[in-house]
Amino acid sequence: NAGVTQTPKFQVLKTGQSMTLQCAQDMNHNSMYWYRQDPGMGLRLIYYSASEGTTDKGEVPNGYNVSRLNKREFSLRLESAAPSQTSVYFCASSYSATGGRETQYFGPGTRLLVL
Amino acid sequence: GEDVEQSLFLSVREGDSSVINCTYTDSSSTYLYWYKQEPGAGLQLLTYIFSNMDMKQDQRLTVLLNKKDKHLSLRIADTQTGDSAIYFCAEGGDTGRRALTFGSGTRLQVQP
Numbered sequence: 001n002a003g004v005t006q007t008p009k010f011q012v013l014k015t016g017q018s019m020t021l022q023c024a025q026d027m028n029h030n031s032m033y034w035y036r037q038d039p040g041m042g043l044r045l046i047y048y049s050a051s052e053g054t055t056d057k058g059e060v061p062n063g064y065n066v067s068r069l070n071k072r073e074f075s076l077r078l079e080s081a082a083p084s085q086t087s088v089y090f091c092a093s094s095y096s097a098t099g100g101r102e103t104q105y106f107g108p109g110t111r112l113l114v115l
Numbered sequence: 116g117e118d119v120e121q122s123l124f125l126s127v128r129e130g131d132s133s134v135i136n137c138t139y140t141d142s143s144s145t146y147l148y149w150y151k152q153e154p155g156a157g158l159q160l161l162t163y164i165f166s167n168m169d170m171k172q173d174q175r176l177t178v179l180l181n182k183k184d185k186h187l188s189l190r191i192a193d194t195q196t197g198d199s200a201i202y203f204c205a206e207g208g209d210t211g212r213r214a215l216t217f218g219s220g221t222r223l224q225v226q227p
Contacts (some may be wrong), residue, residue: 004157033214042219043158044202051189058214090157103148106157113140 001026002106011114014082021076021110023091031094032074033104034066035056036087043090049074081114088112100112119218121204126224133191137204140185144206147180147191148215149208152201161189161202191223199225 007022007055030051035043035058045058049068063085065077074093079087088111092104118140127133139147146165150158164171164178166186171178178189191198201222207215 037215040219042119043217045214048214092158103160103163104158106150106159107159 003027004091004093004105006089006107006110007047009108011050012115013078013113014041015082015105017081018077019078019081021072021089021091021112023075023107024073025091025093025105026072027095028071029092029093029095029105030071031068032068033092034064034074035074035090035095036060036085037090037109038087040045046076046089083114086112086114118205119216121218122220124218124222124224127155127194128226129196131194132197133189133194133223133225135189135202135204137187137189137218137224138185139187139206141206141216142157142182142185146207146218147178147187148205149176149178149209150203150205150217152203154200155197158203168220180222181210194223194225195227196227197220199223206213 004025022112033078034046035042035047044060046064047066049055052071055066067075088109091107148163149161152158153163160172162176164172164180175192179188201220203220204218205215
């Protein structure tokens with residue numbers, strides 16, 4: 001099993017450009033998450049998907065959209081990138097998001113620089 | 116809202132014990148977690164503790180939970196240079212709330 005995979009690993013964008021970050025998991029997990037990590041701020045939840053066909057906003061959703069394409073894939077789109085979106089983006093998945101032990105498995109991250 | 120706080124930095128000598136502390140505010144948290152992040156990598160689950168437990172031991176790792184004070188700690192015995200990383204405390208698991216709330220991470224530096 002590859003676990004959680006993310007593409008691309010690195011990306012440089014100009015302000016106003018758009019891009020989609022891809023995430024896939026092969027663990028048959030129901031729930032998937034997108035976080036951003038900024039220095040000294042830990043991980044902040046952008047969006048999550050509790051199950052295929054559903055998505056919900058997290059703590060910092062502004063400027064982002066998501067698509068749960070199927071059970072395996074959860075993409076994050078920046079429609080018009082801004083320098084404030086320079087960050088490391090992590091995708092994660094877990095078996096269930098409805099309480100109980102919520103072990104999340106993380107991808108290796110995408111480092112995004114917006115100029 | 117929920118909040119999880121950690122100290123930013125800890126430096127120890129190889130072979131010593133490390134203790135990383137965390138406080139949280141959500142008394143309804145069901146599970147508390149410790150994740151490890153090595154440079155340039157994602158987060159890796161180290162261990163977790165259920166909220167009705169006081170202590171959990173897993174090889175060199177000992178987790179202590181003081182639910183009354185909402186205080187969680189991770190003790191690493193015989194700390195090695197390979198333990199140098201950022202350690203994140205996280206809480207969650209109560210019914211109806213999705214995802215986890217993470218602390219800002221504690222950078223552990225192990226001096227040879």
